[in-house]
Amino acid sequence: MEKVILDVADLTTKYITRFGEDIYAVDHVSLRVEDGKSLGIAGESGCGKSTLALSLMGYYFPPLHYTGGEIIIDGHNISGMKPDDVRKSILGREIAYIPQAAMNALNPTQKIIHFIEDVVQAHDPTTSKQEIYTMAKALFESLGLPAEVLQKYPVELSGGMKQRTVIAISVILRPQVLIADEPSSALDVTSQKMVIKMLRNLMDNGYIKAMIFITHELPLLYNVTDDIMVMYAGQIVERASSKEAVFDPLHPYSKGLMGSIIVPEEGLRDVKLAAIPGVPPNLKNPPPGCRFAPRCKFARAACTAASVPLRELENGRSYRCILSEEELREAYAREDRQHGR
Amino acid sequence: MAAERKLCLSGKGVTKVFGLGRNKTVAVDNVDFNFYEGEVISLVGESGSGKTTLAKMLLGLINPTEGEIYFQGEKRDLSSHRKKKEYWKSIQAIFQDPFSSFNIFNKIDTVLLDCIRMRGGGGLPYEQKVAMMTEACSFVNLKFAELTNKYPFELSGGQQQRLMIARIFLLKPKILLADEPTSMIDACSRATILDMLMQLRDEIGMTPIFITHDIGLAYYVSDTVYIMEKGKFVESGSADEVILRPKGAYTKRLINDVPKIYEEWDLSTV
Amino acid sequence: MKHLLQQISRSGKFVAGFSIFATILLIVLIYPLVVPDPPLEIIGQGTFFEPGIYVNVYDSISAPHYTLNLDEAAEQRIASRFKAEDREAMRGWLVGSGMPESEIDIANTAQLLDQWFANFDPTTRLPGMTNADRNYYIRLNNSIQGLLSTEAAVIAQMNAETAVLEETGTVPQTAYVNVNQVANVRVLPLGTDNFGRDVLTQLVRATGVSLQIGFVAGIIATVIGLALGLVSGYVGGLVDDVIMFITNLFIVIPSFVLLILISFSIGQEQRGAITIAVVIGFTSWVWTARAVRSQVISLRNRDHVNLSKLSGHSIAHIIIRDILPYIASYVIMALILQISSGILAEAGLSILGLGPKTTDVPTLGLMMNWAMIYQAHILGKWWAYFPIIVTIALIAFSMNLMNTGLDQVFNPALRD
Numbered sequence A: 001m002e003k004v005i006l007d008v009a010d011l012t013t014k015y016i017t018r019f020g021e022d023i024y025a026v027d028h029v030s031l032r033v034e035d036g037k038s039l040g041i042a043g044e045s046g047c048g049k050s051t052l053a054l055s056l057m058g059y060y061f062p063p064l065h066y067t068g069g070e071i072i073i074d075g076h077n078i079s080g081m082k083p084d085d086v087r088k089s090i091l092g093r094e095i096a097y098i099p100q101a102a103m104n105a106l107n108p109t110q111k112i113i114h115f116i117e118d119v120v121q122a123h124d125p126t127t128s129k130q131e132i133y134t135m136a137k138a139l140f141e142s143l144g145l146p147a148e149v150l151q152k153y154p155v156e157l158s159g160g161m162k163q164r165t166v167i168a169i170s171v172i173l174r175p176q177v178l179i180a181d182e183p184s185s186a187l188d189v190t191s192q193k194m195v196i197k198m199l200r201n202l203m204d205n206g207y208i209k210a211m212i213f214i215t216h217e218l219p220l221l222y223n224v225t226d227d228i229m230v231m232y233a234g235q236i237v238e239r240a241s242s243k244e245a246v247f248d249p250l251h252p253y254s255k256g257l258m259g260s261i262i263v264p265e266e267g268l269r270d271v272k273l274a275a276i277p278g279v280p281p282n283l284k285n286p287p288p289g290c291r292f293a294p295r296c297k298f299a300r301a302a303c304t305a306a307s308v309p310l311r312e313l314e315n316g317r318s319y320r321c322i323l324s325e326e327e328l329r330e331a332y333a334r335e336d337r338q339h340g341r
Numbered sequence B: 001m002a003a004e005r006k007l008c009l010s011g012k013g014v015t016k017v018f019g020l021g022r023n024k025t026v027a028v029d030n031v032d033f034n035f036y037e038g039e040v041i042s043l044v045g046e047s048g049s050g051k052t053t054l055a056k057m058l059l060g061l062i063n064p065t066e067g068e069i070y071f072q073g074e075k076r077d078l079s080s081h082r083k084k085k086e087y088w089k090s091i092q093a094i095f096q097d098p099f100s101s102f103n104i105f106n107k108i109d110t111v112l113l114d115c116i117r118m119r120g121g122g123g124l125p126y127e128q129k130v131a132m133m134t135e136a137c138s139f140v141n142l143k144f145a146e147l148t149n150k151y152p153f154e155l156s157g158g159q160q161q162r163l164m165i166a167r168i169f170l171l172k173p174k175i176l177l178a179d180e181p182t183s184m185i186d187a188c189s190r191a192t193i194l195d196m197l198m199q200l201r202d203e204i205g206m207t208p209i210f211i212t213h214d215i216g217l218a219y220y221v222s223d224t225v226y227i228m229e230k231g232k233f234v235e236s237g238s239a240d241e242v243i244l245r246p247k248g249a250y251t252k253r254l255i256n257d258v259p260k261i262y263e264e265w266d267l268s269t270v
Numbered sequence C: 001m002k003h004l005l006q007q008i009s010r011s012g013k014f015v016a017g018f019s020i021f022a023t024i025l026l027i028v029l030i031y032p033l034v035v036p037d038p039p040l041e042i043i044g045q046g047t048f049f050e051p052g053i054y055v056n057v058y059d060s061i062s063a064p065h066y067t068l069n070l071d072e073a074a075e076q077r078i079a080s081r082f083k084a085e086d087r088e089a090m091r092g093w094l095v096g097s098g099m100p101e102s103e104i105d106i107a108n109t110a111q112l113l114d115q116w117f118a119n120f121d122p123t124t125r126l127p128g129m130t131n132a133d134r135n136y137y138i139r140l141n142n143s144i145q146g147l148l149s150t151e152a153a154v155i156a157q158m159n160a161e162t163a164v165l166e167e168t169g170t171v172p173q174t175a176y177v178n179v180n181q182v183a184n185v186r187v188l189p190l191g192t193d194n195f196g197r198d199v200l201t202q203l204v205r206a207t208g209v210s211l212q213i214g215f216v217a218g219i220i221a222t223v224i225g226l227a228l229g230l231v232s233g234y235v236g237g238l239v240d241d242v243i244m245f246i247t248n249l250f251i252v253i254p255s256f257v258l259l260i261l262i263s264f265s266i267g268q269e270q271r272g273a274i275t276i277a278v279v280i281g282f283t284s285w286v287w288t289a290r291a292v293r294s295q296v297i298s299l300r301n302r303d304h305v306n307l308s309k310l311s312g313h314s315i316a317h318i319i320i321r322d323i324l325p326y327i328a329s330y331v332i333m334a335l336i337l338q339i340s341s342g343i344l345a346e347a348g349l350s351i352l353g354l355g356p357k358t359t360d361v362p363t364l365g366l367m368m369n370w371a372m373i374y375q376a377h378i379l380g381k382w383w384a385y386f387p388i389i390v391t392i393a394l395i396a397f398s399m400n401l402m403n404t405g406l407d408q409v410f411n412p413a414l415r416d
């Protein structure tokens, strides 16, 4: 078995709102990413994907608070560390994070190279500007970005170029793990593809050892990551290899998600997309038992009686539903027959 | 054979130029088109290809630098506010970003009441207006009773886009321009929004025009597809023809760039 | 709205600025109720009385007297009456008479007096001493003797028939009156100015008038700037060109120069405080107009404006309902800056002698003007100009604080 790079056990974090309410946006999440592997996180808006990404770095600031669990990066437990130590020695070096809409957060008055200088010197003030320039130029060129970008201001770059620049900067300190939160969602298909290619390049050429990729676009995850984890209302509802997750989802919510995929491939026009009715629950007081129950076609009394544990299957898959694998498959087959598929 | 097709929007030599001298951008470059009533049309192109600019010209929000746009075969007359208002009873729009589409100082009621007033229902008794708003909201799976006195920004992106559709439901225009209606909302809500738009089309007989960079979405919803590159239409035809048997290199690239699941996605070609 | 107010009230800067401003405003409102005197009444005969408590001497004599035996009373009395130049003169005499300079310490009153009485001889003529000098020393000696006398002061009354002064009472050196029992006491916390007018009363009233000028000027400038900016930004085209042409004209001619010219041509007689305010308002709308215009231009292509157009709304409706609310916070900040710069503009004008007519009301600028004309700053009469500078600075400072506070609330990018 490969070495585990990122090992998270029972991580729970909450937001404390201005009104003093607790919102558990990451609820007992456990996950492992092995050396050379990537993990995709999918789920509806508001299900806690970005919060999970933030929480994984072990760097908490209000309103987000840590309440329990462990984060181990390459054998190094960071969950108990002080925020300041995390910022100095973990962020950027062990684990790099590209926030949602990061490309719009670049300082418009600063050239890209100056931004890189700030990043590098924050970690090692002794590095000279010349060294940083050489380093950045080599990195950019090896990632297929023209070195002229370094001398430009963010406004002079197109959206796709800005996003790729942000990604290149995020790996300049050679982190082990890269977390990318919706890096391509605001881009058109062509720029999106370039971003994806770059992320794949980072993995394939060993710039990073593990990657977590967050998006709500399943076809993207299918093409980028080894595994897919589906989140619903702060919890993991399914984890499987990308292929299984897309073509053979088990959890009724994953099944719904997979039904809403749109690809320009023959036959799509004849299928009616499966929309999931209803809205996700309010995380302030989630429903008891299975959180998906109010929207689930197969819900029954037992679903809401007690909290539903994550079932582990032999091949490393897991899902959170009271129905067994067989029962679920049978239910899906029945549905397909009804719709004449 | 099929009945005589009626033109709804058409254009000849439509051009839009922004800026002067060195800053000159030709956003839409001498395009001709004939959109027919009853068919679903998609304009597909990458960012900056001029889709939104063309849509704004079709909507009469900006004037073409050159060329002429015809509505139902006749020249549009948008010379006065009254005539524009008349035109906007026939053509409406849904914009890309639901969070910036609504005036944040207006309540949801105001948004919907405006539509009733526009359709000449301003003088109706309030109960009747409420009944109309309730009907429109339930069409998009929202409960008017829960929305009244709320602001649009208190809803999620998907809900706001549905509210936008409720607006269209009340206005019952002949043509709807949907400028990337689902690109800012998550994939789960996308199917819902598209389904609602198609259902609305069947119910009130409007002609939807989708604008998107996602050729998969265009394939899913439309009958006729126009591919736009740098302000020009480079390929057009029925969806099956354009997307399953593309001729132009640009169209092929757009199709290639959409992530696939049933086929291999070729990453080498960017 | 409630949420916004909550956020504003949480901004430390705004609260600090607002507290200072509200305090100033409260003082301006309450002070006249406590001290209803007209601000420009001349009460002092003479110029620049020092700040302090002025006790009526006549009333002190007739007030009940109390005896307090305080050890240091005599020494303090001498020390206070004994002026520095007298001490210098004494040293001069002592050194002249042969005493080594190092032995003399003029700060030590007791030792100095001892040395003086041991050595002074009115008949001695020191080398180089004029007659006038000699008389001065004799007078000095007498007054020192008088100072040291322990006798009571006599109160005498002239007999109406005989025209002879008759003793009616004495005031011993240990007699005290209770200030509260003296009929007439006037506190002049900031003394008087060159005309003998109470500086504090004047300052409070001037602050009020200056604030009025600031508000009128600020509101006029903001209303004009807002209207022109909205129309030129939203309508665009020819209207925009014309308005921008006018605006650029105003920019080429600096508004302060224009202000000076207009104030000058109005003439002294017509220049009331409000007239000045209006003139300031009409010359300072330019940058508000430009700033509003650029905000409107960035708003007019927003989707919510397009949606409003598609809903058939008129231009007026769109400007008022879809544009104005979005720039309201900005306009409020511009208004605050216009008010504080209106106050400064009035001060500037008045210092140049082009401020409001002087007989009516004081303004902060006029007070500065008077203080400068009568050279308070050269004579070291700090109370006549320093409090005015502090007041102007406090007003401008508090308004700027409020402004940056609001900016932080309205502009999320600046929030920490």
Ligand SMILES: Nc1ncnc2c1ncn2[C@@H]1O[C@H](COP(=O)(O)OP(=O)(O)OP(=O)(O)O)[C@@H](O)[C@H]1O
Pocket: A015, A016, A017, A023, A025, A043, A044, A045, A046, A047, A048, A049, A050, A051, A052, A063, A100, A216, A283, B186
């Ligand atoms: N600063 C905050 N204070 C309080 N609650 C928050 C805060 N940020 C997020 N939340 C809540 O936490 C939940 C998870 O939010 P999160 O941003 O992680 O979702 P997401 O899955 O990343 O969604 P999206 O796809 O829209 O980015 C949401 O219900 C949200 O309302």
Ligand SMILES: Nc1ncnc2c1ncn2[C@@H]1O[C@H](COP(=O)(O)OP(=O)(O)OP(=O)(O)O)[C@@H](O)[C@H]1O
Pocket: A188, B018, B019, B025, B026, B027, B045, B046, B047, B048, B049, B050, B051, B052, B053, B054, B213
């Ligand atoms: N108001 C404007 N002033 C100047 N240039 C403009 C303006 N609006 C659009 N453009 C330019 O016109 C071109 C076409 O823009 P348009 O918004 O129509 O593209 P689009 O196809 O809608 O792209 P996207 O997918 O990014 O929305 C771009 O190069 C853009 O920079």
Ligand code: SF4
Pocket: A251, A252, A253, A290, A291, A292, A293, A294, A296, A297, A298, A299, A300, A303, A308, A320, A321, A322, A323
């Ligand atoms: S536990 Fe019940 S409600 Fe939840 S997903 Fe499974 S079947 Fe549906």
Ligand SMILES: [Mg+2]
Pocket: A049, A050, A051, A100, A181
């Ligand atoms: Mg997110």
Ligand SMILES: [Mg+2]
Pocket: B051, B052, B053, B179
């Ligand atoms: Mg667009």
